[in-house]
Amino acid sequence: MTSRTEELLPGTQRALLHRIARAQTEGRAPSLVAAVAREGRMVWTGSRSCVDGHAPDADTQYRIGSITKTFTAVLVLRLRDEGLLDLDDPLEKHLPDTGVGEVTIAQLLGHSAGLAAESPAPWWERTPGTLRPELADVLGERPVLHPAGRLHHYSNPGFTLLGSLVEAVRGASWEEVLRREILEPLSLDRTSAQPVPPHAGGWAVHPWADAMLPEPAEDLGLMAPAGQLWSTAADLCRFAVFLDEGDEKVLSAASVRELRTPSVPPEAGQWDGGYGLGTQLARRGGRTLVGHTGSLPGFLAGLWVCVEDGVAAVALANVTSGPLVGAVAADLVSIVADAEPRIPEPWRPLPEVDQELLALTGPWYWGANTFGLKLAADRGLELHPLRGNGRGSRFVVQPDGSWKGLDGYYVGETLRVMRRPDGSVSHLDLGSFVFTREPYDPEGDVPGGVDKEGWRGLPS
Template identity: 65%
Template sequence: MITPSEALLPATDRALLHRIAVAQAEGRTPSLAAAVVRDGRTVWTGFRGAVGDAEPTADTQYRIGSLTKSLIAVLVMRLRDEGLLDLADPLSAHLPGTGVGELTVAQLLSHTAGLAAEPPGPWWERTPGALRPELGDIVGGAPLRHPAGRLHHYSNVGYALLGALVARLRDMPWDEALRREVLDPLGMSRTSVLPSEPYARGWAVHPWADVLLPEPAEETGLMAPAGQLWSTVGDLCRYAAFLADGDARVLGADSLAAMRDPAAPPGRDSWDGGYGLGLQLMRAQGRVLAGHTGSMPGFLATLWVSVADGVGAVVLTNATSGPAVAATAADLVGIVADREPRLPGAWRPLPEVDPELLELTGVWYWGAAPFALRLAAGGSLELSPLGVPGRASRFRPAPDGAGWIGLDGYYEGERLRVVRAGEAATEGGADRPGAVSHLDLGTFVFTREPYEAGAPVPGGVDPQGWRAGES
């Protein structure tokens, strides 16, 4: 239920409806269901066409195809967070006998393993999974198309292997693990391996006539982790909210942020997209979107989230081809984000402050370049150049208590240390009482004055100090 306080402006509502109406009409799809989520809540739903004799609803199931892969990736990241695997582990460490055991978990997640896009035999999406009863049947005898780790090559086979990996480590079918660990906690009760009423039937639309042909809806067996699931716009809005903010019951915000980080380059012809760890990435209308597209015979699906805007959108259709659902979902995000931009959070003073941290704030100099160091919530620090472009980063306290660790930018992963008088600037050394001498940031020295005399500036400071220009 959308409450009045959450409702969009009438003009925004109309623009969203117009966008999906154009997509459904020009894409010639029997039905289209769409929804928008903002700051964790569904704020708009829209439907066009018909499923049977009725308009679809937020509870109508559609097949979501490769959106299934993103859910498999969430399960794998849970295994990582529990310490049951490392993303750098070879597949053989946990799932022996595949014939491609040297490939790493991270490579499979990011489609950089070099595996074939499809399994051997007839098109798996339109044939029974029983045709490939063993893992060897989906991998085949010569599965590699590229050297592992070199480039992005989308592979349905890779995600079938990841589903088998989840099943082995959880000692249960992958879909049962998904139900227990992700779907139930998020309230996604209408997401399932097999459809249940009400659900849309899949159709092919004749390219030159407005007539339909039913598409098969096969159970895909071991290939199911690559694209089997059915879901609704209602459920996928809950999932979109999770992908934006995380949920401690399923996966934390830090792990989801890692999934959104580019792990594979885009294709040779486009720099507008990429792939993370189980999530597709796209740059559209000046914003970065994360999510996934999906297709199966008779169905197209897309979910995009703009984390910066707090807005996500879902579009589901029951046609094999035609509607540009990825572009439509991106446009829905843009319509809401542009017409009703996110309100900044209310500024509030820090509840408490460490005087030693407050002492560090203000202007520091890297050589002669001025930087500002600011104290933020939770004891984190923000370092940014003053007046000119430069290297800016945020820092959070290091787990070992020795300084801070960079979160982004050039200094991501680097350690920022406060060096006090009489203390050797050895990385990892604990801060001790005494006057602050300088900041050490990955060997870069920041001082309170430009090229401060007596400070341990690499290469030294000319003892004559600053001087007038020489002719």
């Protein structure tokens, strides 16, 4: 048993170690390694092994399976940000002659393209990729099972197509583009398409006996963008920080937020989870988690980030089935966030105050509904209801002087400050909704007008 800590309280450290020890024992994993990052850096690692004195550490490689998909999604978003494609483009526009080219890039990223979950037999995870040398071999004779855009249906061949899309647009192999555009800029030096020592071997454990069987580690060929990668707990912690904060060397914070945004509604009975663009989403204990889980024969992997708490966790095991490492990683996030809540940043006044914007702040009324308009630190505006739950959003100024909604009900909508001929503010126009300084202000251009007799009591 090994453990390395920085800054976490002793009680938190022990709770983390207890959780992974229980997972390794109850899940009968030959080994399990985990790590936690907080506020942008790794603060704890721990491991358990069935062999005394040979516990892995945060630098030991494990296969991470479908966490690979998140890396592929980042590559696709980079192409979009460079203007080389649009997420609403049909695949056919950039990768012709696949037979499924009418589906969009966004649908492939969010698993709503309606493609089959797996490639035709034999099972692709346990056989060499040379058995599927062409995309037609990956897609098979019936690649589309559902109408595109209608529901979430997880598809490994869909991410094979995305990897081939990256290759077609970049003119280089998926592996080379990945190394050049993500691994090197983020210093993920121990993440690779092929295992590099020290690395764990993959095992299956007999369901009814404490006996083990080695699993093959195949090169997945064209299926690599769906699950090929090997990585370490330390590297995945760095990647988790990127999924929280973004990094201009790879992908902006705004584009990373797109990865974390739900792409299709969850199915009935699954309202505690969802899928973004190459990321899984989950709700646990009142927290929103973003990340991905992964599995390939001999390996299980889980990575979760809670953006609100600034905590991320990774768990890796070298066993085909056993410990639910996705749940383990989620529990590690909760242990740290519950035991050591994020300490708020000190309040500080604005560095400068725009008097014209300041004059817009305060109460506004949509009909008789009361809203507050607040000036944010980044020169943005925040509009929120002052009573109960209602429609609210943050806004950022546009070059023409209007404001664009960033989130909430008014995301993408336009807020305009409407002025009278003398330059004074008459009202706010938000997607045709009129906000005035007084409830149903007759001078605020209220749609439908305002009764000339004004407010009144109950007639006697």
